[in-house]
Amino acid sequence: LLPIAARRHRFVAQVQRRLRGRCGVELGARLIIGVSGGPDSVALLGACQVLSHRRAHGQVVLQPIVVHVNHHLRTAAQDDAAHVADLCDRLGLEHHAKDIYPAQEPSNVAANARR
Secondary structure, rough: OOHHEEEEHHHHHHHHHHHOOOOOOOOOOEEEOOOOOHHHHHHHHHHHHHHHOOOOOOEEEEEEEEEEEEEEOOOOOHHHHHHHHHHHHHHHEEEEEEEOOOHHOOOOOOHHHOO
């Protein structure tokens, strides 16, 4: 688990409110979280990990499934993939990784990466 200060942070409450309200995610839903390894997605991952331990009306709030896509476009890409996997292992979250190689496909690399 994350430190108590992180578990009580207002960001966690905002994520929970927005998932339920704006996004319409129901209690106990399995939700795929895309995590690049950067600070924004790691913060979201942390909030979702906290929510996976909260209960409302007898159900866990959320069941996150983490996905990391390694585009192999930067030299640090493999480090990002390892960081996300290690973080998920330490937090006890289900995670999956996918390797893609958009630079090896014809046409625009950015467009290939979004497919």
